[in-house]
Amino acid sequence: MRARTRRALRAAAFLSPWLVGFSVFFAYPLAATAYFSVTHYDGFRPPVFNGLENWRYVLTDYPAFWPAVGNTLWLVAVMVTCRVVFGLGVALLVVRIKRGAGVFRTLFHLPYLAPPVAATLAFVFLLNPGTGPVNALLEGAGLPAPAWFTDPSWSKPALTALAVWGVGDLMVIFMAALLDVPREQYEAAELDGASAWQRLRYVTLPTISPVVLFAVVTGVIQTMQYYTQPLVAGKVAAGVVGNSGQQVEPGYPEGSTLTLPQLVHNLGFQRFDYGAACVVALVLFALSMAGTALLMRRRAGLIGTGG
Template identity: 75%
Template structure:
């Protein structure tokens, strides 16, 4: 009887979490799996379609593979640079003796800008014809990239936009860096360790969990990258609003096309819910695989630092 009461009490304490996971995770996941095997447009009852949606997405849908390559590129490049840049800015601000508050505010303010407004401002700054960035580069005699109008420069431009809003990672890394025991730095200095050995053997092992957290959350955010590429493509192509204007996601030449854009395009514009669910499951599988790999490699990061 006592065991039963304990079990019921534990379930009562766990019930908010269980209800939240069931309603907001398990039910949507199972529904997505179910509709991926159905022909469903959101209006008529769903009918079983077997593997038709999967064959269509992986074989006949011309936008899937370019979007997958772009998404993986953004995950690999943007997440890596954001973590490195955020850690570097955090180290810089924590080392400053004067003006640290001013620099901290300047680096954090861009993160507070709404994504749509920040992307539109960035697109105008990088305008290849009249943007200040290319104007300065031209006066210095340097090449003037096409940025969001050039397929080769559109993803690097999105990366610059992501690095501009680095304030969130800066704050997280600053908090972790300030928690590193000072006596470990003093012991390393007494042993003759320079700045780089102190970073590798003292700083990195202490902040390794925060680095893993930053990479995992960055991968998840990059897999959901939707607002910035579609707004940048619309601004660069001249389609910024108004009824009756047609816009194909991925401008220019599908170089900014991402998997979340395909989910919206298929599910809410073409009303092909089954195909949209297939792509959503691909995103989920990729995010879960990357997260599991990064968490498993956390021990490797610590041993490498040692």
């Protein structure tokens, strides 16, 4: 028993950095969020237990909650897909370039290094429906010019274009995976008469599938936390940036850019309703966990069936 106790204590000592970090930065905040979600708490007075009142208010009475859920899920489905597909396409292109590959890698990676606020401001300027150069080019080509960040039907596609523009991080990850695919497999596929599409489908994608899964899972988690870009874009498009101390409702135009992280900030730090903000945070956490678990289970099922 003493030997087993010593081994357990030794293992706990080696695990202690992770255990402390997990307890302080995950377990305690999660437990505190769950506690505050069933209390009335404004940050100034002690929390008062009110049962499921906050949950009832957020899920049934708060009009901005379900639109924020829909916007967040739309961005997860469309933005993550576009980033993964475009990042993989750019990586496939760059690894096949014989001359000047370093220049292309740099050009595609530089947008990712731009600060989120600066990149968003630049995109709002470029996509300005009245004075932006993008609409000027579209009108010059005889194409319809959308209102972008001032049109509810085009605001989320504009945010998706901003995310795709900064796809340099995925390009680098996919390039490393593509360069690790054995050349012998491509040569064997060519000898069997496989076309370029068949080599991509049956050789490249199965080999780099763990990297694709990593990109999708991290993309889902990051998009679930999407806050800065839609907030800045909405404020700039609404013309309220620079008005110090002015409180504005996020989601311009017409709530089309409102996401769950913005809702947490709005409820907690603008309305001082921390109980309702914690409810939204728990819903966001549950959606992130469910999405990640679904992707991991899907990947495990494909491996188990040899797909």
